[in-house]
Amino acid sequence: MSGAGGHNHEYTVPSGGLGLKGPVEKPAPGTIPLRGDLAHIALAGVHLAAHYVIPHVRTVGAEGVDVMETTRDDSPVITRFEAGTEIEVLDVAGAWVWGCLGPEGPSGYMKADCLAD
Numbered sequence: 001m002s003g004a005g006g007h008n009h010e011y012t013v014p015s016g017g018l019g020l021k022g023p024v025e026k027p028a029p030g031t032i033p034l035r036g037d038l039a040h041i042a043l044a045g046v047h048l049a050a051h052y053v054i055p056h057v058r059t060v061g062a063e064g065v066d067v068m069e070t071t072r073d074d075s076p077v078i079t080r081f082e083a084g085t086e087i088e089v090l091d092v093a094g095a096w097v098w099g100c101l102g103p104e105g106p107s108g109y110m111k112a113d114c115l116a117d
Helices: none
Strands: 038-040 051-053 056-059 065-068 077-081 086-093 096-100 107-111
Touching: 038 086, 077 107
Parallel strands: 038 051
Antiparallel strands: 056 086, 065 077, 065 107, 086 096, 096 107
């Protein structure tokens, strides 16, 4: 995925040496876009993840979408994104996407079919 497109979401790979300077408090689920396996590229150098992703910008479809903690239909809802909201998709797995509003969050899982084409 790339951040390319007609949107104002510009992220680049950090240059120079990256280093973690000490312990960082683990954020609560649904806050910033950080999982154990990957994180938003804007969090590189601040939070440790195996992979950093430059997001792909998508738009929420006409019905809006619930943002969930996990990829289960009975998962707690973190928040709701209304129709027309631009989101940043970081991962796609089957019928679900994991994304956020930006590096500050909120983040969570959404049904992929609730996004506009």
